[in-house]
Amino acid sequence: MKTFTLSKLMASAAICAVALTGAAYADPHPDAELIIEGELKLNVRAEAPAHLDGALPELYSGWLFRTDETRELQMDDFENPAMIAVEDGADLWETADGAAGQSCADCHGDASESMKGVRASMPKVNENGDLWSMEDYVNNCRTTRMEAEPYGWNSGDMRNMTSFISMQSRGMPVNVAIDGEAAPFWEKGKEMYYTRFGQLELSCANCHEDSWGMMIRADHLSQGQTNGFPTYRLKNAGMVSIHNRFRGCIRDTRAESFAIGSQEFRELELYVASRGNGLAVEGVAVRQ
Template identity: 45%
Template sequence: MRVLPLLATLAVTFGFATMAWSLPAGNAASHTAGDKKSGYVYAEPQTRAMQDDDFTNPGFLWVDKGKALWSKVDGTAGKSCAACHGADAAAMRGVAAKYPKYDRKAGKLVDIEQRINLERVEKMGAAPLEWESDGLLGLTAFVKLQSRGQPVAVATDGPARQFWLKGKTYYETRRGQLDLACAACHIANHDRKLRSETLSQGQSNGFPTYRLSWETLGSVHRRFRECNSQIRAEPEPYGSDDYVNLELYVASRGQGLPVESPSVRK
């Protein structure tokens, strides 16, 4: 067990005190799957309430932008997403719960943001949208919303296997000045306090997420970059193979958790 030395290191580095921790009261049962717990379970009651109500959830500002883009004709083919997939997007039900997914043409994994951009480029003749732009966040949130409540169900076998293994290795490799792996916080020390935060299992079922501290919606790659920076490691570029492989591994840790995008976190 490396738990105690790790906490001592973190305590010195961050100046936090270890504390006993208990689950906040509230409806958390629907945000768990066996021993897997969504970040929702760790969120404060007022943050959960904000997420629970689509009218107060700020993520829906982006959902509305995504919905508008879904039906907007763009590019040389004169098409919109709706032209092929239907105005109500019902065809997208359950789709995002399976991403990242192996793409035969690309010969590697693509995540949902990349799939959306491939659709724009290849099917519409339109320009790809920038990572963290309102447009890509909006379309991602809108497409993922169609899977809300569906269990995360990513494939980790077949052609996805080698990429999943790379993601797992990334997750377990120590890096940065603090020499910590993702696993050191989110597997070995979840449910413990790290400064003012209770460490969660680091699940990805709620992304894109509206973070109160970001004051905007953000992708799971933005979160990965922030976690890398916290341990003073060099963040990987948005959309890099390293992060997409990592994203599959993280999603697989949360198999069965309900998609809750767009979630709200501190």
């Protein structure tokens, strides 16, 4: 197991501090517009919701913090590498699987109608009072209706399916519920968002609320919005889920991460998603 001396930890913390307090030269693009194929305009700026209590002056999609080249990739469905996952997900939608011999389409029909708005409201509380992410709903259908094996939360099939489902809500505003049965889950997610983790003692808020618009390790710090997930990350050369990104952030604080698909990450997902209420679901985004 790798160990860190006090001097190394202090040096790392110092480097991080410098990165987070440097000149704010990575502000969101002031006037870029996300228009897909020259036709579909997506809302990448929105008024901050009241429940943020002034923590952000305005909401900005992570798309606005990317380079010109990366932004252009997302504006062209032919060039957008995430569309491969969407196409593979469309195939899965039509494919019968499991002992019941059923496909998603057999129950849900045309996804453009039955799945429209689903991504915009996720995660949400199910009929049993449990907070579920989209992945939970996918696997519930697979095990109870299709009598098939569940997908691994971070498997290729799951990323493809959630990419396909997300596309059906592209352009719709994020609108996750945070009241009623969702309220206690939202409060736990909020607490986690502001909790410092790891040897570097950093919280989500330290980067994405206090320091957005700055640079860290040669990368832009956005507001950490999740409206573009699942996302194709050029760094990973593949699709990345929300929980996988959470794990990566916590890992970067040199802390032991919660598991992908854990209750803790569902609660954090709800809170972080609510911070983007009003931004457009980008379906499948491209990020660096």
